[in-house]
Amino acid sequence: MQNLGIAITGSGSAVPKNSLDNQGLMQFVETTDEWIATRTGIRQRRLANPGESLKDIATSASQKALAMAGIEPQDVDLILLATSTSDDLFGSACQVQAALGADQAVAFDLTAACSGFVFGLVTAAQYIRTGVYQNVLLIGADILSRWIDWEDRRTCVLFGDGAGAVVLQANQSDRLLGFELKSDGTQNGCLNVPYTASPRKLTEEVVVAKGNYQPLAMNGKEVYRFAVQKVPEIIDKALFHCQLTVGQIDWLVLHQANQRILNAVAERLKIPPEKVISNVASYGNTSAASIPLALDEAVRQNKIQTNDIIAASGFGAGLTWGAAIFQWGR
Structure with missing residues (x-):
């Protein structure tokens, strides 16, 4: 095929x-x-x-x-x-x-x-x-x-x-020029919506669990430290796969978790602020929606043009993180 x-x-x-x-x-x-x-x-x-x-x-x-x-x-x-x-x-x-x-x-x-x-x-x-x-x-x-x-x-x-x-x-x-994906389940406790179970006795021998989810729990300091360290690394790896340099990136579109994280990642990669797409001020952290929401706004504002090279990176619960380098449009 x-x-x-x-x-x-x-x-x-x-x-x-x-x-x-x-x-x-x-x-x-x-x-x-x-x-x-x-x-x-x-x-x-x-x-x-x-x-x-x-x-x-x-x-x-x-x-x-x-x-x-x-x-x-x-x-x-x-x-x-x-x-x-x-x-x-x-x-x-x-x-x-x-x-x-x-x-x-x-x-x-x-x-x-x-x-x-x-x-x-x-x-x-x-x-x-x-x-x-x-x-x-x-x-x-x-x-x-x-x-x-x-x-x-x-x-x-x-x-x-x-x-x-x-x-x-x-x-x-x-x-899609290159990508890299990572997971580390040993850090799951840093950010999760934990499941708890209360027992329900069906018979003398059989007990099952009635499930409930607790509110979202996060260790903010650890997640910040994780993101600032791991995101620049994984973007570098994705760029290596497609034989591009940071200087060839037109736009950085990160998961919109925190403006301080966006700034720190851009600074470590030496990407100027004018190349960083950010709408976290208006929407906060929208999880899986944040990258496509920021991407769509930038496209409709005519910032992102056909053939522009975009470095996108998501990071969060799991813990999981990944980066993709792609060109916009055909």
């Missing part, structure tokens, strides 16, 4: 209507706008109300991406939904497929937390490169507000909800 290249031909994004700024947070948690902005760069975040679903924002982002790519939902062969917060524990990708009317597409969820979009990008590329599928819709979407302890100021100030999507299509030249 002939190997093919890939091109990223469309992007889209969507966020909930409700916006909560730092002054709003001050009404129910002990914090200040200055404290949050200085330590994170975040000014506001979008939060889904009880009537808004992951399926809704993922579908909206997807429709915009398909429109930009110029293809119909029926043309999509595969839908990958990178998320940790599906509406259904069994996954939401099939719900998005139905909502789009993409009745020819196979659909499944992929969970790699804040690294999900980069892991999904690499996964999607393999299906296209081997000739199995021609058109893949990749979505990164999360509603982390469902799993936040809104009395814990260490975490509740950081996260927001959103969705971003891209269309990948078979192409004569391969626009």
Whole structure:
């Protein structure tokens, strides 16, 4: 079977209507706008109300991406939904497929937390490169507000909800130039939504567990240290694979976790601030949505142009991290 290249031909994004700024947070948690902005760069975040679903924002982002790519939902062969917060524990990708009317597409969820979009990008590329599928819709979407302890100021100030999507299509030249993915389960305790079980006795011999998930827990100092060390390293490795230098990067699109992390990574790589895409001030940390959301905004603002070389890197729970170097458009 002939190997093919890939091109990223469309992007889209969507966020909930409700916006909560730092002054709003001050009404129910002990914090200040200055404290949050200085330590994170975040000014506001979008939060889904009880009537808004992951399926809704993922579908909206997807429709915009398909429109930009110029293809119909029926043309999509595969839908990958990178998320940790599906509406259904069994996954939401099939719900998005139905909502789009993409009745020819196979659909499944992929969970790699804040690294999900980069892991999904690499996964999607393999299906296209081997000739199995021609058109893949990749979505990164999360509603982390469902799993936040809104009395814990260490975490509740950081996260927001959103969705971003891209269309990948078979192409004569391969626009995914290089990538590197990593995982380290020994550090899982640094960032997780832990499962706890309460026993339920069915018979004298059989006891099962009634499952519950606790709110998101994070060791902020360890995650910061991990990101600042590992992200520059993995971008360097991805660049090595495609025989490019840092100086050839047009745009750095990192997972939008914290402005201080973005600044530190760029500084270590010696990438000037004007090449760093950042919208963390407006949306906070939207997990798997953050890279495609930032990417889509930059494309629609005409910052990112066809043939621009983009270094994208995600990092987060698992712990997982990864980088992908790609050129925008055909």
